[in-house]
Amino acid sequence: MKKILNHLRTFIYLLPNITSVFFSKAETIKYPQEPSNYSSGFRGSVRINQQNCVGCNACVRDCPVSALQLIKVSKESFSLIHQQDLCTYCGQCQLSCKFNAIYLDNTYNQPSADRKNFRVVLLKKGKL
Amino acid sequence: MSRMVIPIGPQHPLLKEPLSFLLTLEGETVMDSSMRLGYVHRGIEKLAEQRTYVQNVVLTERICGICSHIHTTTYCQAVESLLGLEVPQRGLYIRTLMCELERIHSHLLWMGVLAKNIGLDTIFMYTWRDREIILNVMEEISGGRVSHAVNTIGGVRNDLTKDQMNMLKESLALLRKRVEELLRSIEKERSFKIRTQKVGYLSLDDIKRYCVVGPVARASGMDIDLRRDAPYAVYDQLDFEVPLMFEGDVWARSKIRVLEAVQSIHICEQIINAIPQGPVSVKAPRRVPAGEVVSRSEAPRGEVVYYVRSDGSQNPMRLKVRTPTLTNLVTLPKQLKGLQMADVSVVIAGADLCIACGDR
Amino acid sequence: MNITEFLFNILIFPGFLFLLALALGLDWLDRKLIARFQGRVGPPWYQPWADLLKLFAKEDILPAGTNVVFTSLLPLLSFASVMTALFYIPIAFRRVPSFQGDFIVIMFLLSVPSLLYFLAGWATKGVYSIIGGNRSLLQYFSYEVLFLLAISGTIITSNSWSIEGIRQAQFEQGAFILPQIFGFLLALSGLIGKLKRGPLDIPKANSEVIAGPLTEFSGKKLALWILTNELQTVAGLSLLIYCYFGNLWQMNKLSGFLIFSVLLVLMQCLLSAISAMYARLRIDQLIRLNWYLLIPLSLLHNLYLIIK
Numbered sequence: 001m002k003k004i005l006n007h008l009r010t011f012i013y014l015l016p017n018i019t020s021v022f023f024s025k026a027e028t029i030k031y032p033q034e035p036s037n038y039s040s041g042f043r044g045s046v047r048i049n050q051q052n053c054v055g056c057n058a059c060v061r062d063c064p065v066s067a068l069q070l071i072k073v074s075k076e077s078f079s080l081i082h083q084q085d086l087c088t089y090c091g092q093c094q095l096s097c098k099f100n101a102i103y104l105d106n107t108y109n110q111p112s113a114d115r116k117n118f119r120v121v122l123l124k125k126g127k128l
Numbered sequence: 129m130s131r132m133v134i135p136i137g138p139q140h141p142l143l144k145e146p147l148s149f150l151l152t153l154e155g156e157t158v159m160d161s162s163m164r165l166g167y168v169h170r171g172i173e174k175l176a177e178q179r180t181y182v183q184n185v186v187l188t189e190r191i192c193g194i195c196s197h198i199h200t201t202t203y204c205q206a207v208e209s210l211l212g213l214e215v216p217q218r219g220l221y222i223r224t225l226m227c228e229l230e231r232i233h234s235h236l237l238w239m240g241v242l243a244k245n246i247g248l249d250t251i252f253m254y255t256w257r258d259r260e261i262i263l264n265v266m267e268e269i270s271g272g273r274v275s276h277a278v279n280t281i282g283g284v285r286n287d288l289t290k291d292q293m294n295m296l297k298e299s300l301a302l303l304r305k306r307v308e309e310l311l312r313s314i315e316k317e318r319s320f321k322i323r324t325q326k327v328g329y330l331s332l333d334d335i336k337r338y339c340v341v342g343p344v345a346r347a348s349g350m351d352i353d354l355r356r357d358a359p360y361a362v363y364d365q366l367d368f369e370v371p372l373m374f375e376g377d378v379w380a381r382s383k384i385r386v387l388e389a390v391q392s393i394h395i396c397e398q399i400i401n402a403i404p405q406g407p408v409s410v411k412a413p414r415r416v417p418a419g420e421v422v423s424r425s426e427a428p429r430g431e432v433v434y435y436v437r438s439d440g441s442q443n444p445m446r447l448k449v450r451t452p453t454l455t456n457l458v459t460l461p462k463q464l465k466g467l468q469m470a471d472v473s474v475v476i477a478g479a480d481l482c483i484a485c486g487d488r
Numbered sequence: 489m490n491i492t493e494f495l496f497n498i499l500i501f502p503g504f505l506f507l508l509a510l511a512l513g514l515d516w517l518d519r520k521l522i523a524r525f526q527g528r529v530g531p532p533w534y535q536p537w538a539d540l541l542k543l544f545a546k547e548d549i550l551p552a553g554t555n556v557v558f559t560s561l562l563p564l565l566s567f568a569s570v571m572t573a574l575f576y577i578p579i580a581f582r583r584v585p586s587f588q589g590d591f592i593v594i595m596f597l598l599s600v601p602s603l604l605y606f607l608a609g610w611a612t613k614g615v616y617s618i619i620g621g622n623r624s625l626l627q628y629f630s631y632e633v634l635f636l637l638a639i640s641g642t643i644i645t646s647n648s649w650s651i652e653g654i655r656q657a658q659f660e661q662g663a664f665i666l667p668q669i670f671g672f673l674l675a676l677s678g679l680i681g682k683l684k685r686g687p688l689d690i691p692k693a694n695s696e697v698i699a700g701p702l703t704e705f706s707g708k709k710l711a712l713w714i715l716t717n718e719l720q721t722v723a724g725l726s727l728l729i730y731c732y733f734g735n736l737w738q739m740n741k742l743s744g745f746l747i748f749s750v751l752l753v754l755m756q757c758l759l760s761a762i763s764a765m766y767a768r769l770r771i772d773q774l775i776r777l778n779w780y781l782l783i784p785l786s787l788l789h790n791l792y793l794i795i796k
Contacts, residue, residue: 009316010316010317010318011318013313013316013317013318014250014251014313014317017250017254017309017313018250021254027257027260039264039267039268039271040268041267041268041269041270041271041286042267042271042272043271043272043277061180062180062182062183063183064179064182064183064184064185064186064187065186088186088275090186090189090275090277091271091277091285092182092183092185092186092277095280095285096182106271
């Protein structure tokens with residue numbers, strides 16, 4: 001008898017599943033619209049600690065997509081430029097930096113229609 | 129009866145990535161098929177020769193979207209063995225953890241695609257709902273849902289915190305329940321079995337002849353799994369089984385993938401309990417000594433092989449990637465022959481193709 | 489009857505607008521229910537209206553070499569035939585001209601769209617359309633038969649070929665749903681095949697033949713096809729309700745309308761649950777299941793009813 005019941009159950013196997021899901025809360029999130037909350041490790045935008053950077057070029061050298069650019073006049077005066085449209089936010093620059101200067105945080109800025117806005121001067125030291 | 133040639137792809141609802149089939153139909157029966165590849169060829173192997181070893185970690189991650197972590201793992205293993213680096217145990221444990229999480233994620237994703245292709249949208253929604261749990265955990269650990277960027281040469285980047293471990297534990301407990309329910313569903317649900325059983329049969333001889341790897345091979349009774357046969361990372365310290373089935377059809381493939389997901393959850397739980405304290409990475413020199421090395425690992429879809437040749441400079445001289453998709457792809461014309469048109473979608477989904485991997 | 493009342497009847501109340509609202513409401517219910525079964529939120533109530541409006545506003549494209557008049561006539565004809573069928577089915581509490589044999593007329597009018605659907609596949613000349621068209625014809629030959637055989641159990645018992653007659657017979661003998669539950673289930677599965685709903689959406693299987701015969705249709709024509717299918721759902725379900733639950737309400741009363749709506753919603757729930765629960769069958773499996781199991785079953789059922 002039990003065997004027959006089990007056999008019959010295979011014809012409507014998903015019925016208990018769909019009923020229990022029907023009466024529980026929907027899994028859809030952020031609908032229609034809610035602000036996103038990013039995880040703590042989310043790699044959102046590239047930032048820099050102004051004091052720590054010495055212009056050693058390590059991040060620029062290791063960047064896989066050449067999104068960083070260092071303009072160096074002398075040891076004291078240099079500028080670091082971040083090209084956001086090229087950046088893949090892989091976090092390699094943070095890993096390469098020996099002075100804890102460049103880092104990625106979980107803030108996120110909206111895309112822009114103008115290409116110029118993607119060129120961010122991260123740092124300007126001394127006279128250029 | 130007149131013959132008709134119908135194109136499947138490069139854009140077709142059943143394909144998630146561009147791949148092209150030309151099927152010759154007689155009525156509803158597939159008489160012949162031809163395949164065309166290379167729609168997402170990006171020249172990654174050549175590109176890797178112009179970049180430094182560190183930059184290539186990010187590049188190899190871009191080979192595949194679903195199994196991005198296993199590619200960097202294999203690449204880093206290759207470079208580490210060229211450098212003779214000893215990666216700290218904690219780093220290896222985290223690497224393994226991510227591998228297993230990725231395996232669960234990939235298998236659940238695949239299961240959803242198969243269910244969608246046979247019109248069982250409910251299972252599709254359920255598996256993708258469960259996959260979201262894994263993606264959230266992976267985002268919490270690594271900061272990325274798809275490109276995790278966990279690996280680096282000499283270890284891993286991210287350390288596991290106490291909070292993350294707790295979140296992982298809770299998620300795994302929930303996931304275990306859901307995956308076991310999924311396993312029961314595919315064993316019992318009648319219409320699913322009707323559509324997938326005895327479709328796309330590959331015998332053990334076929335598996336050997338075409339050098340098929342991964343779950344497709346294991347579903348036909350080929351007992352291969354690199355995690356057990358040639359342990360890398362910390363698989364030799366973990367206790368797990370390699371599920372094996374002998375039916376060789378799409379249903380066996382789907383069941384074996386869910387069984388593997390259950391095993392992966394088991395492995396992840398072991399890792400949480402056994403993970404040692406200590407550093408997660410060691411510093412790697414920029415220049416790699418001359419030599420050549422082959423690194424292998426078990427991706428969700430099968431065996432990934434990386435060949436790296438170094439001439440002592442900052443850039444690799446040659447990087448060769450062989451992905452499981454390409455070996456499994458060649459069986460498709462054989463599987464498709466003589467099938468019904470309706471089964472084409474089942475077979476193509478059953479091979480678990482990752483075209484981005486295969487074309488590179 | 490004066491002209492304003494006539495126009496009101498045709499266009500608004502039991503006519504076009506009311507039927508449209510009913511069809512789209514059922515469509516929304518279907519989508520919402522399936523979404524909830526799958527753990528999703530589902531669309532808001534105006535989604536089917538918005539979809540329809542959007543389709544009517546879209547540009548109408550056809551592949552080169554297609555006969556424009558013919559392809560435009562197909563959706564119009566199928567829409568017209570379903571609407572005509574709906575005027576013979578007493579939706580809710582509206583009295584309709586009933587005559588002996590109107591059941592056959594309704595069955596014929598409801599099967600016309602399936603045939604035109606097949607023609608649509610051949611008219612647009614796409615490879616997917618042709619395969620989908622062939623499949624829809626195969627499905628037509630199996631499921632039309634099943635639906636008619638299963639539902640004719642009620643004709644046998646009531647000894648009448650009109651909807652009103654079947655209804656009247658139920659006032660004397662009690663609702664047919666309990667004594668003829670097997671017939672009802674067989675007719676329901678026939679209806680699923682007729683409406684091309686999941687799990688029998690074989691002619692328009694998305695992962696196999698894209699959208700079947702409707703692959704090359706767009707704009708207004710596609711909108712009409714979709715509307716036809718939704719109206720067919722209303723017609724089929726109300727036919728089932730009349731044939732199996734006919735004695736539950738009196739005509740021309742608000743309570744009658746309420747009972748009818750509740751039954752309609754319940755039937756739609758059943759259809760949605762079925763399409764959420766099963767995978768799509770293959771066409772050969774469908775035909776085997778149909779001719780080897782379901783049609784013999786319905787014949788046996790009818791034989792039993794005749795002997796009784």
